[in-house]
Every structure is written in structure tokens, then in C-alpha cells.
Amino acid sequence: MADAALRLRTLAEQLLGAPLPVRVRAWDGSEAGPPVSRHRPSTEALRAAPADSSAPTLVVRNRRALRRILFKPGELGLARAWVAGDLDVDGDLYQALDLMAGLIWERGEDAVRPSLRDPDTRAAVRELLALAGPLLLPPAPPAEEVGRRSGPLHTKIRDRQAISHHYDVGNDFYELVLGPSMVYSCAYWDSPDATLEDAQRDKLELICRKLELTPGQRLLDVGCGWGSLAVHAAREHGVQVVGVTLSQEQAAYARKRIADEGLTDRIEIRVQDYRDVRDGPYDAISSVGMAEHVGSVRYLEYAHDLYALLKPGGRLLNHQIARRPVQDESGYSVDAFIDAYVFPDGELAPVGRTVSLLEDAGFEVRDVEAIREHYALTLRAWVARLEGAWTRALDLVSPGRARVWRLYMAASALAFERNRIGVNQVLAVRTPESGTSGMPLRARDWR
Structure with a gap:
């Protein structure tokens, strides 16, 4: 033939x-x-x-x-x-x-x-x-595919399994892709010619400025990853940080990093579900690239939980991927490839729905910044790092896993560039009954 x-x-x-x-x-x-x-x-x-x-x-x-x-x-x-x-x-x-x-x-x-x-x-x-061919038998799915799932969406056990599938694939592999910053979310670029490290540092600083962190405050970092924001906030702004993650590998990496920085007296990393955090109130809360895992059935509960953990006048910075709205549907969507290989049980919603649910929980939304072009640049930088160290990547993970990451990051970069998905930083306040939000009257000074 x-x-x-x-x-x-x-x-x-x-x-x-x-x-x-x-x-x-x-x-x-x-x-x-x-x-x-x-x-x-x-x-x-x-x-x-x-x-x-x-x-x-x-x-x-x-x-x-x-x-x-x-x-x-x-x-x-x-x-x-x-x-x-x-x-x-x-x-x-x-x-x-x-x-x-x-x-x-x-x-x-x-x-x-x-x-x-x-x-x-x-x-x-x-x-x-x-x-x-004559023997038309369905091939078994690749080993990297998530197995059959059962039970209700977004229980604590199921969420822990989903997070482990994505994040517990080896810190060395993530270091290869993400670089020394170990920040796994959209960077903030001055220009396409900036370095990934500078863009990620600028993103961390942007978040801290939006939250208006000052020495002695308490920051809760929900979905703290490998501790990058916690370290930056404690070192550069003098705050006390509690970071929570469901990933054992992330927590181990973050704790070592914090010890190496001499910040163990300022930062605590917990392997803990955000729903189990009970030691509020906090002066500020950051949730960066975590809310996509929450799901439609839990999102209002998520918003209520974070609202309850903030002191009056405290700020929330919710950094979340969004998709374009579609008529005649619930507002959430699941991508078949992403669900099977990348983020099991992850869901994307339009930014308007996210804002509405935060407001339903009692927050006053004060600022929404759309930065989707920044994520396209970030993803292309990650793909370049992976492709440039492909042989090393295959030493760290299976060929199938490396192919998953290359495909999903390249496809996601195009989706951001074509405005099929976006990413937004939503700044919200638990405004006290007095109505004093603590926000500036004129143009923001965090940019």
C-alpha cells in the first residue's frame, strides 16, 4: 500500500x-x-x-x-x-x-x-x-490518561487525586519547564523581549501591590504551588504567609526553598484543602491559578470560605483562567484532552460568572485586569524551555507525559492568542459595614 x-x-x-x-x-x-x-x-x-x-x-x-x-x-x-x-x-x-x-x-x-x-x-x-487494519480492537488509552473516575465532583478526596495527577510528576521536570522561578501561572511582561524570570518576578510584585501588603500582615496563599509568591511576599514585603497545597511534592519543595531563604519564621506551608483552613482572619488572600480546580458545584462555597477567612477591609486577589461565554449553557466547560491528561475535573467559566459569584459571597469587586496576551507569551516560553531540553525531559518523565505537556502548552498558547480563553486578575474587598474599602480614589499605583 x-x-x-x-x-x-x-x-x-x-x-x-x-x-x-x-x-x-x-x-x-x-x-x-x-x-x-x-x-x-x-x-x-x-x-x-x-x-x-x-x-x-x-x-x-x-x-x-x-x-x-x-x-x-x-x-x-x-x-x-x-x-x-x-x-x-x-x-x-x-x-x-x-x-x-x-x-x-x-x-x-x-x-x-x-x-x-x-x-x-x-x-x-x-x-x-x-x-x-483487520484487527479493529480499541487500543488501550496511554498510561498517562486519568483512569475511570467515580463519585461526586470536587469532594476533598477526588480533588486531592486530581491535583496529584497534575502536580506530582516530579519537581525536576517542572523546574526544567518553568525555570528557576518555579511559578506555574501567567507571567506579567513588559515586552515580548523580556526574560521569563523578570516577567514572573513582576507578576509576583504586581499581586503584592494589588493586595497592598505591609510588614506584619498575614497572607493566605491558596494553592501556593512551589512557594514562589510566599517567598516573594515574605522577603520583599515583610508579611507572615500561610501557603496551602494538596500536592506533597510541591510542599516538600517549597519548605526546602523557604529554609534555604532563611524564611521559616515567616512562612508556613501546609498540605491542606482550602476548605479546612480555620485560622483566620487574614489581612489578604491570594489565589493564583487555583480556582480553575474548584468547579461549578463548589465555586460559591469557595468564595464564601475565602470571604469568611478575610478580616473586614481585607483584599482577595483571584487570578483565574476564563473562557469566552457561550449562549444557552451553564457557564462552565470541560475540554476532553485537558480533562483526560492535564487537569482532571478542571472547569473554565467566563469572567462575568466568576465576578458574580464573588459578589454573591459578599465581596465588593474593585478591579478586573485581563492579561490573556501575557499568558500566550508565558506558554511559548515554557514550550521553548521544554523543547530545548527534550532529551533531559525524557530522562525525568515518560515520553507520553512530555508529549502531553508540549501539546497542551502549545495549544493553550494559541487559544490565548486567538481569544478562545483568557486570564484575569480580579481584586475584591471584604468591605466593612462602614463602607470604607481602603481603595485609592484615583488611578491605581500598582502597575
Whole structure:
């Protein structure tokens, strides 16, 4: 079978009802599709004239990739094939993802699940089944995929398991990707030419300024990660910090880091659920990249808990990824690939819903800063670090795990750039009955 690539491309276009914007290379060495050149055209140029432009190549390494896609049409089947190494991209990964995303984002997920009522569609599926091989058994999902989950969402036990899946994969691996700052959230960039370390330091300082931290205050850092914000706040602003995380590996790393900095008298790191924190009131609370794990069923409870832990006049800085609103749905969404391989049980909501729930809990929302372009820059920096140390990454984690991180970070960078998702810092106050918020009257001075 020396024409597998042409057959694959033809069948894919027939099933999708649209041109395939990437070149295809099959397991038999055959290729079909737009030509490849050494220069890198813009995504817009490729979309405008895919037949005459260079394009990245989708490499179908074996027939097993087809079986994965046939049994899970859409994003999850493609993701399984990618994680297992059955699919790869030769060329610019960002370009390939951007072009392929148009088939789903712009035309809808149903576009990759064509109706079998159409005779031509049934004929195409039969031919694809034949191309996939005679033993059409569903391959086991890659080992990196989250196993079957049961029970109610966002119980303490289930949340602990979800956090462990994502964060307890080795501190050395995260250090390779994140760099010395060990900050796993959106940086704050002066310009695209700034360094990742400077941008992350500026983000930590921005949070501290928004919270208006002063020496002697108590800060609760919910989802404290590897202790970066806790160390910065204690060292630069003289506050006492309690950081809580559900990750044992994060806590161990943070405690060592704090000891090395000589800050053990100012910072306490706990392996503790935010719902079990009982030693308020705190002067300020930070929640950075944690609220995405809370879920719709618990979000109002989360907001009430943080409100109760703040003293009157205290501030909350809630830094959270958001998605664009969609009509006629509950306001939350779950991505199949992210849920299966990256953030189990994570949910994204529009920023308006987040603000409303914080207000429902009693907070006065005083400032919302959208910084989605900053996250695109951050993710591209992380991807560059991972790709630049790929051999070392494979020494630290499985090839499948490394492929998961590369795919999800590159795809997320494009999602932020294309305004499919965003990230916002919401500053809220537990305003006392007197109405004195403590906020400045004029322009903010934290920028």
C-alpha cells in the first residue's frame, strides 16, 4: 500500500467536508497534501491558499492511530494517538495546531463526527476501517490518561487525586519547564523581549501591590504551588504567609526553598484543602491559578470560605483562567484532552460568572485586569524551555507525559492568542459595614 497518505487525506476531507490544511505522511512513507518549503508562511496565508502553500506535516506513524481516532472521534482520539506517539508533527507545531483547530473551533466539534445516515459517509468510514487494519480492537488509552473516575465532583478526596495527577510528576521536570522561578501561572511582561524570570518576578510584585501588603500582615496563599509568591511576599514585603497545597511534592519543595531563604519564621506551608483552613482572619488572600480546580458545584462555597477567612477591609486577589461565554449553557466547560491528561475535573467559566459569584459571597469587586496576551507569551516560553531540553525531559518523565505537556502548552498558547480563553486578575474587598474599602480614589499605583 504505497498510497496510504493520499487515501487518508481523501477520506479525511470527505468525512470533514473541508480541505485538510496540513500535509499527511503515512506509515508506508507516502505523502500527500500541500508542499513543504523551508520558509514559514503565516497561518492566514496557509488558510487562504492551502493547496499552493507550504504546510507542516501530520505524521501517521501506524494504523493504530486510525483505530484510536475511529473509536474516539474528535479531540480525545487525536490526543490519545499523539500521547502514544502514533501521531506526530513534522514542522511548526504551532502552525499545525492552529490550522487543525480551525476544523473544530470554527466549524464545531460535531464536524469531526459526521452523520452515518449519509451513504457516502458510510462508504468513507468503511474504507477507513479497512485502512486501519483487520484487527479493529480499541487500543488501550496511554498510561498517562486519568483512569475511570467515580463519585461526586470536587469532594476533598477526588480533588486531592486530581491535583496529584497534575502536580506530582516530579519537581525536576517542572523546574526544567518553568525555570528557576518555579511559578506555574501567567507571567506579567513588559515586552515580548523580556526574560521569563523578570516577567514572573513582576507578576509576583504586581499581586503584592494589588493586595497592598505591609510588614506584619498575614497572607493566605491558596494553592501556593512551589512557594514562589510566599517567598516573594515574605522577603520583599515583610508579611507572615500561610501557603496551602494538596500536592506533597510541591510542599516538600517549597519548605526546602523557604529554609534555604532563611524564611521559616515567616512562612508556613501546609498540605491542606482550602476548605479546612480555620485560622483566620487574614489581612489578604491570594489565589493564583487555583480556582480553575474548584468547579461549578463548589465555586460559591469557595468564595464564601475565602470571604469568611478575610478580616473586614481585607483584599482577595483571584487570578483565574476564563473562557469566552457561550449562549444557552451553564457557564462552565470541560475540554476532553485537558480533562483526560492535564487537569482532571478542571472547569473554565467566563469572567462575568466568576465576578458574580464573588459578589454573591459578599465581596465588593474593585478591579478586573485581563492579561490573556501575557499568558500566550508565558506558554511559548515554557514550550521553548521544554523543547530545548527534550532529551533531559525524557530522562525525568515518560515520553507520553512530555508529549502531553508540549501539546497542551502549545495549544493553550494559541487559544490565548486567538481569544478562545483568557486570564484575569480580579481584586475584591471584604468591605466593612462602614463602607470604607481602603481603595485609592484615583488611578491605581500598582502597575
